[in-house]
Amino acid sequence: MTFTYTPIEEIPKIVAASKATFKTHRTQSLENRKEQLRALLRLVEENKVDLADAITKDLNRHSDFEIPTIITAVRDFIDNLENLTQPQKAAGVHEKDDCFVRLSPLGSVLIIGAWNFPIMLVLEPLAGAIAAGNTAVLKPSEVSVNSAQLLTRLVQKYMDPAVVSVINGGKDETTVLLQQRFDHIFYTGGTEVGRIVMQAAAKNLTPVTLELGGKCPAIVTDRVDLVKTAQRIAGWKTLNCGQVCLSVDYVLISKALEAPFIEAVQATWKHLFGDNPRTCATYPKIVSVRQTERLEKLLQSIKKENNIICGGETNVAERYVAPTIVTNVSLTDEVMKDEIFGPILPIVVCDDLNGAIDIINQGEHPLGLYLFSDDKDQQEQVLRETRSGAVCINDIACHFLNHSLPFGGVGNSGIGNYHGRYSIDTFSHKRAVMTRSIAHL
Numbered sequence: 001m002t003f004t005y006t007p008i009e010e011i012p013k014i015v016a017a018s019k020a021t022f023k024t025h026r027t028q029s030l031e032n033r034k035e036q037l038r039a040l041l042r043l044v045e046e047n048k049v050d051l052a053d054a055i056t057k058d059l060n061r062h063s064d065f066e067i068p069t070i071i072t073a074v075r076d077f078i079d080n081l082e083n084l085t086q087p088q089k090a091a092g093v094h095e096k097d098d099c100f101v102r103l104s105p106l107g108s109v110l111i112i113g114a115w116n117f118p119i120m121l122v123l124e125p126l127a128g129a130i131a132a133g134n135t136a137v138l139k140p141s142e143v144s145v146n147s148a149q150l151l152t153r154l155v156q157k158y159m160d161p162a163v164v165s166v167i168n169g170g171k172d173e174t175t176v177l178l179q180q181r182f183d184h185i186f187y188t189g190g191t192e193v194g195r196i197v198m199q200a201a202a203k204n205l206t207p208v209t210l211e212l213g214g215k216c217p218a219i220v221t222d223r224v225d226l227v228k229t230a231q232r233i234a235g236w237k238t239l240n241c242g243q244v245c246l247s248v249d250y251v252l253i254s255k256a257l258e259a260p261f262i263e264a265v266q267a268t269w270k271h272l273f274g275d276n277p278r279t280c281a282t283y284p285k286i287v288s289v290r291q292t293e294r295l296e297k298l299l300q301s302i303k304k305e306n307n308i309i310c311g312g313e314t315n316v317a318e319r320y321v322a323p324t325i326v327t328n329v330s331l332t333d334e335v336m337k338d339e340i341f342g343p344i345l346p347i348v349v350c351d352d353l354n355g356a357i358d359i360i361n362q363g364e365h366p367l368g369l370y371l372f373s374d375d376k377d378q379q380e381q382v383l384r385e386t387r388s389g390a391v392c393i394n395d396i397a398c399h400f401l402n403h404s405l406p407f408g409g410v411g412n413s414g415i416g417n418y419h420g421r422y423s424i425d426t427f428s429h430k431r432a433v434m435t436r437s438i439a440h441l
Helices: 008-023 030-045 048-059 066-085 120-131 145-158 171-179 191-202 226-242 255-273 289-305 353-362 376-385 421-426
Strands: 088-090 098-105 108-112 135-139 164-166 184-188 208-211 217-220 250-253 307-310 324-327 344-349 368-372 390-393 428-435
Touching: 008 108, 008 135, 008 164, 008 171, 030 048, 030 066, 030 120, 030 145, 048 066, 048 145, 066 120, 066 421, 108 120, 108 171, 120 135, 120 184, 120 421, 135 171, 145 164, 171 191, 184 191, 191 208, 217 226, 217 353, 226 255, 226 344, 226 368, 250 255, 250 353, 255 307, 255 324, 255 344, 289 307, 289 324, 289 344, 353 376, 368 376, 376 390, 421 428
Parallel strands: 108 135, 108 184, 135 164, 184 208, 217 250, 217 368, 250 344, 324 344, 368 390
Antiparallel strands: 088 098, 098 428, 307 324
């Protein structure tokens, strides 16, 4: 597929135009914000089929919750914009002081999307940036080519080009883009590139939101329905072929529960994909040959260090990696060093909840932490003794769909958060305003 990158010499001009538009102040009016949000809503609603088709071509999966999530988010901003952006009253030093916090848009923001959810992870942050009154420059992932091409065409068709623009490219184009001075950079992706983004932003003291990932653990206790737990974990581990920052990276479980848990996971995968997932039309693909080769290399290390209970097969040309269960895992093994981002599920045996917490605390803070237990004391212990971007109890990643909750990481799993009113906060400056009557000086 031919994919045209933005000429490097045009990138500074596009950014300058975005900044110039913001300086006209027209994006700050609530009506202008709603006008752009309505255009974004039409973009998605009128092109559902094409958007879903692009996602399928890139990842061999249906849009799932990606498109409905964007629609819900945009409608929520349109319906509640006045409430979300109104000044917040504050107490005065003197009785006659008029004090409040005004949410002021930051200016021109850069949004760098990710390939695993190539539509949602561009358009949902964009909705928040527009709702807060900013202009935006979008950089879709060049890895998900079909989605990036379609996004570029649709944004140019539906959105005000002075308010929202798109830049496409690979490493060279992104390097030049990051050299420009933005008022905020919003990046979704891996920790390694996140560091590069933050280093580039630091040169201009530009604030950043980094939505990263990490090794999200799932603790499975005996205080829960084991079969239902296995079904949730198995389903999420193969959603998008495991290419989800909130997917379970590894399971912490007692020796007594290990065998029945594995049996339930295998049964779930068989129900979803049959005896041979490779021939199943609905089994997702790895996004690229490069990523498939990375997982194939990881599986070679696993075969030397661990036991593969099921799966382990790959086909690079088809971008296929089988759903795989790995046992006999220690924390120093290759499979436990970095985020897997694929359909490989390591099982780590630990004695009890204390042991599981100790293992989690030996690593970096994850984006999501999952506890399967109906015991309130166990729930409180995990909340008290661990750190993570979020905790989801008795389910996987469902907090992402709740826009009344902030979504983001902590430490290596990210900086900042968004969704709903938290997106408004992210793309705004909380500006203190105090008015004192001259008569009371």
